[in-house]
Amino acid sequence: MSPIRLALVGLGKIARDQHLPAIAATEGIELVAVASRNASLDGVAHFATLTELLASGEAIDAVALCTPPQGRHAFAAQALAAGKHVLLEKPPGATVSELGPLVSAAQASERTLFATWHSRFAPAVEPARAFLAEVAPRAVRVTWKEDVRVWHPGQRWIWEPGGLGVFDPAINALSILTTILPRPVFVTGGDLSFPSNCAAPIAATVAFADADGLKVEADLDFLQTGPQSWDIEVDTDRGTLLLAKGGAELSLDGQVLSAQPEAEYRNIYKRFVELVETGGSDVDLAPLQLVADAFLLGRRLEVAPFHD
Ligand code: NAP
Numbered sequence: 001m002s003p004i005r006l007a008l009v010g011l012g013k014i015a016r017d018q019h020l021p022a023i024a025a026t027e028g029i030e031l032v033a034v035a036s037r038n039a040s041l042d043g044v045a046h047f048a049t050l051t052e053l054l055a056s057g058e059a060i061d062a063v064a065l066c067t068p069p070q071g072r073h074a075f076a077a078q079a080l081a082a083g084k085h086v087l088l089e090k091p092p093g094a095t096v097s098e099l100g101p102l103v104s105a106a107q108a109s110e111r112t113l114f115a116t117w118h119s120r121f122a123p124a125v126e127p128a129r130a131f132l133a134e135v136a137p138r139a140v141r142v143t144w145k146e147d148v149r150v151w152h153p154g155q156r157w158i159w160e161p162g163g164l165g166v167f168d169p170a171i172n173a174l175s176i177l178t179t180i181l182p183r184p185v186f187v188t189g190g191d192l193s194f195p196s197n198c199a200a201p202i203a204a205t206v207a208f209a210d211a212d213g214l215k216v217e218a219d220l221d222f223l224q225t226g227p228q229s230w231d232i233e234v235d236t237d238r239g240t241l242l243l244a245k246g247g248a249e250l251s252l253d254g255q256v257l258s259a260q261p262e263a264e265y266r267n268i269y270k271r272f273v274e275l276v277e278t279g280g281s282d283v284d285l286a287p288l289q290l291v292a293d294a295f296l297l298g299r300r301l302e303v304a305p306f307h308d
Contacts (some may be wrong), residue, residue, distance in 0.1 A: 004029040004085070004276055007060045009050050009075055010067030013034035013152075013218045014089060018118075019066055021265060022265035023196050028273040033058050050075050053088040062112075062276065065089060067156040069164070070223045073098040076113070080105040083278050085112040089267075091171050092116075094162030103283050112275045115283040117175035120245025121267035123260035128232075129180040131250075133255075137181065138235040140208075140216040144173045145224035148202075154308055158200065166222040167198025167291045169230075173218065174287040176232060187290060190298035195306035199220050202306055 006023060008015055011034050015217050018037035020041075023031050033045040035053045040046035045054035050063070062085035073093050076086050080102065093099050100117070106113035119125070146169050149159070157163045164171065177185065190206035202223060208216035230246035239253035250258040275282060 001028070003027075003275060005059055005061045006030065007033035007035060007053055007058070007063045007084075008091075009053075009063050009065050011039035012039065012066060013155075014226060015064075015066040018265040019064060019295075020046075020170055022269050025065075025266055026269035026273065027271055028277070029062075033060055034102055035063075052080060054078065054084075062272075068155075069075045069094045070157060070160065073102065074272040076102050077105060079110055080111055080243040083109060083111065085114075085272075087114045087116060088114070089274050090117050091164065091168070091281075091285065091291070092177070092285065093288070096288050096292050099283060099288075100286055103281065108281065110278070110279065112272070113281040113283055114184065114272050114275055115285070116268050116272075117284070117287060118264040118268060119172035119247050120179050120296070121264040121271075122176070122262060124243055124250035124258045125176055125179055125247045126248075127250050127258040128135060128176075128234075128241065128243045131235065131252075132180050132236070135236040135238050137214055138237070139246050140177070140181070140214065140235075141179065141231075141233045142170075142173050142216065142218035143229045143231045144170045145221040147225050147228065148222040149308060153176060159195075159198040159306065161199045162293070163200045164192075164291060165198065165246050166202055166204055166220045167200075167294070169222070170218065170220045171287050171291050172202070172246065173230070174290045175244065177208075177216065178284075178286040178290070180215075180232075180234075181210065181214070181244070183212060183214070184286065185210045185214070187289070187293040188296050189197060190294050191301055192294065192298040193301045193303045197302060197305040197307075202303065204294065204298065206298065209288070218266045223302075247307050 183207040192201040
């Protein structure tokens with residue numbers, strides 16, 4: 001099979017940091033075009049917008065949408081209507097309900113729609129899932145604290161409606177949680193701290209439960225300087241399981257069970273190639289649904305304004 005000819009839409013931080021090297025390292029896919037208003041790549045066909053790219057007749061099979069979540073639905077709908085396979089950065093959209101029509105459009109046009117959750121491809125996530133399938137969890141603590149100024153420098157969209165604020169990184173924790181726990185969890189309450197000049201929260205505590213009464217507490221912060229915390233701790237009969245470093249490292253009572261080099265985006269593109277070759281799609285909305293429910297049920301608190 002000839003390689004999938006891919007166009008990257010939105011050449012920003014994550015496209016440069018992760019997508020470009022992962023595409024280059026993945027067999028069966030090649031970058032042939034970029035659609036980005038303010039950025040281009042040497043030696044790759046450039047278009048300011050997806051509309052211009054699709055109108056140009058440039059031969060592409062697929063698009064990877066690395067734009068902010070607001071507006072991604074329109075790009076995905078446009079690409080599917082043009083007969084292209086679509087890879088969505090996380091979160092897959094700005095709302096849960098906008099994804100249904102995309103799934104239907106992908107089915108109708110027999111194209112692949114892949115809603116990626118990069119943290120699910122972290123190396124210790126599968127070992128954690130396997131461990132928790134054997135040993136019942138008793139309580140779960142999620143600590144997801146990072147420095148927005150490091151990871152999202154100057155990104156205004158993250159503070160706008162649909163930008164998710166601290167839930168932009170925290171949805172990665174939820175993508176892991178919804179993979180490793182044996183039963184689905186649902187939101188039972190929370191406090192969301194909104195800077196007075198922002199439409200999205202900068203910190204939050206959220207409580208979850210499952211049907212058997214398992215309690216999950218999440219402590220989320222976007223102003224963490226120094227060491228960053230991307231940890232999920234699970235109390236079990238066999239000890240405390242710690243999935244640390246965003247899913248890269250697994251330990252039980254301090255003893256390391258799994259620590260391997262990360263290859264999240266390479267595994268994303270490997271999976272995309274498989275999905276396209278087999279005619280499949282992969283769209284799981286559980287993490288986005290939990291964020292939406294936190295916004296529905298969480299108490300809204302106003303805190304000091306945020307300035308980059
Ligand atoms: P970013 O640096 O702002 O890049 C997004 C790019 O999309 C921009 O450079 C811009 O390029 C284009 N764009 C199109 N419409 C836009 C609009 N209305 N507002 C702003 N930019 C627009 O953002 P990012 O950090 O790469 O994040 C993009 C997506 O990747 C988000 O969904 C995010 O959650 C996800 N992600 C980010 C990280 C991270 O560490 N930053 C990690 C994993 C996933 P042009 O101006 O050239 O059109």
